[in-house]
Amino acid sequence: MNKDHFFQYLSGKTVTFCGIGRSHMPLMELFQKKGALVSARDKRSFEELGENGEKLKALGIKLILGEGYLDHLEENLIFRTPGMRYTLPELAEARKRGSAVTSEMEVFFELCPCKIYGVTGSDGKTTTTTIIAEFLKAQGKQVHLGGNIGKPLLPEIESIQETDCAVVELSSFQLISMRESPNVAVVTNLTPNHLDMHKDMQEYIDAKKNIFLHQNAFSRTVLNADNAITADFAPETRGDTWLFSRRENLRRGVWCDGEKIYVNGEEALAVRDIKLPGWHIVEDYMAAIGAVWGEVSPENIRKVAAEFGGVEHRTELVREFEGVKYYNDSIASSPTRTISGTLSLFDKKIILICGGYDKQIPYDPLGPVICDRVKTLVVMGSTGPKIEEAVRNAPGYQEGSPKILRVKNMEEAVDAARSEAQAGDVVSLSPASAAFDLYPNFEVRGRHFKELVNELR
Template sequence: MSTQTDRFFNSVKGKKVAFIGIGTSNLPLIKLFSDKGAEVIACDRQPLEKLGENGEKAKQYGAKLLLGDDYLKNIDADIIFRSPGTQPDKPELLALKENGKVLTSEMEVFFDLCPCKIIAVTGSDGKTTTTTIISELLKAEGKTVHLGGNIGKPLLPEIESVNDDDYAVVELSSFQLITMRKSPDIAVVTNLAPNHLDWHKDMDEYIESKKNLILHQNAFGKAVVNLDNEIANSFSKDVRGQLAKFSVKEELFNGAYLDGTTIVYSDYGNKTEIMDISDIKIPGMHNVENYLAAISAVWGLVSAETIKSVAKTFGGVAHRAEFVRELDGVKYYNDSIASSPTRTALGTLSLYDEKIIIIAGGYDKHIPYEPLGPVINNKVKVLVLLGDTAPKIEAAVKNADNYDENAIKIITVTNMEEAVAEAKKYAVKGDIVSLSPASASFGLYKNFEERGNHFKSIVNGLK
């Protein structure tokens, strides 16, 4: 353990430390700080009976529970860890800051204490797969990797086992980045499109949050941005260190790009042909872009041979165009990660030549669905809709110029069981059925994993 980490944990002994949210990602932190001698307070809006096992575990770990609608008003702590889903400008949190309390987050503290190089990825789409590919590439090259962040695992509980020559590979959401004032050694911005506008004040705040990934790098840092995405590419002017780009459309002087079907890396004009896109095991042009982003991040750390080897064997991340089963000649796929219209359009709807059956809809993040309408009309023959966004998606389809009521059947249901039953009813041998919600999971599910797992359990139970 580094002296800095030692000093930090010594400093929290006897202090009151509050964690907002008693979810799976906060439980290891609650245990860690309790073990380090802090007086831990675990705060959540949900009552104990709704928290279930998480609430009981928090108590077992020594935390005092602060629950109910007024949980933010009643926090009495020296240090408060904001969960990513809690807006930092809530009046109750601002009042705590004004009273001299420390308001921070797990990722902010990890960045402060981490002794090794950090590679971090953000974007509207593709960030989890890109983060995972970077991790797989580094591991295949023999590096010790600590993978975490928005990908579902807190890294601060691992801080004492992180060595100087390891690599931390981190996925960061806008919720995490909004308060961060430290950037990683290598920053990757996959793309940016309207997202989470139910949480952010407006699109500008969303973009500025993402920009924190690169704004605090020094001249020795490296930033990777998507040349083909206007908003991501606009970050280029704010890069202080080395700038690498990636593109499926243009040849680059520094970065990974597509030359026909060949992935090439240009290191300031020195070109290396790495592989053909047919070498990539996970399907879809969006995954080609994810590889271009990852290659641009790790170039100089990982050999071209290792990159090609990983591409041929890496099978992807769960809930991302994940094959579930084949029944009566119909193939079922789980793309629950598709929580935005762009993710569905560029993901699932780009993968298959034939028209498919999709299940879509969910929580409304107040983002526009109009651009999705024409893509659905081109690529879908049966559209099964559920959740708050069902009317928006239906309107986008019907208002598109290429809408033909005889070419697409639209069905609205109330839950996933009904959705799968309707999809099965209309599917014939050779068809593809995919869950690709184009919407967040909240309201019906805790997260996209729970949604995807429910879909898979229903499909696997079909007879």
């Protein structure tokens, strides 16, 4: 189905959106303009919806709210929010009654007329996605960047041309029900994550595999050869398969010897020429280069590497105050991300603010790294006790090294870090946990941290 036929189909159809958030808000207004009879469903009350509720009420969109918001799902077309399990009994019953149950990203893949680059993984998704977009822009392409990175793309579908490029970050929640794959699929790495939402690790892995399982022989798949799970995906791919590695010299793919990045044996980029620090950033560049090699010139790749300053909330320097540098790494919502990010960057022990919502993932690997690279650990949130236990049980732990401080919220965490810090120190928020215990998402958490740091006097 093309986009014109789809919007013709919508006219007069009943459409409901389960979950009122950033991916659904612009869609509801668009679908209403196209003649659909739109309703919105959410477990929250009207008061809890705030500005979104007021806007939908002003548009005349029917609101179905509260505990029974999924009752009587009888609309022609049902959109689920990515965080909603597609196997919910209410959705299964709706399918039996003949309703079409889908998502914003599934429909976008169905209708998108241009080449799609998709990126998934446990860590590094957003930076890799953004680097790919920057590469393509440098080559003169019209780029549409969105997906899990924070911007829905379906509302833009009417303006997307065949000669454009769509670069999409994809979460396991988006991928789990998808039956189409992007033209170029990148898997940065896979480690235990989101086990509070997936029934087990295998379901999480299987969801991620949908990024390449539905590709054809003309597609490209880029996999991390240094990650055991993603390396094992290679025999299942259908198209042109590229690997990237910091451990082995690859005949076909992207390899880094510690100083330079090579593509199929050809020198592409010197590590020292990448503006952003950290080996996790080097790996993000390797994945992105594998995605665009042959379409973006080496000159434009080097230009982006030298100029790209990074993405907000990713080891972002907030401020230097009283000789102390404060970094915001709120995106680090898993232990592996904190280990490969903040804890790999500095040549001295730092003050680390850690903890948040519990996604039921193991924290044992974090303990030894904190013991080695942190002088003061400030823990908070549901995972605070788990992180402290991992540190105390680590082989290298000695009482007071690191010093461990327990706090209740971000205000107390920033105050504690400031009290501990001396000129020359580094303080970093790198929670190794999701934000949902105290914040709606990692962006709100990161911005609150930045506000508090910028208010220090």
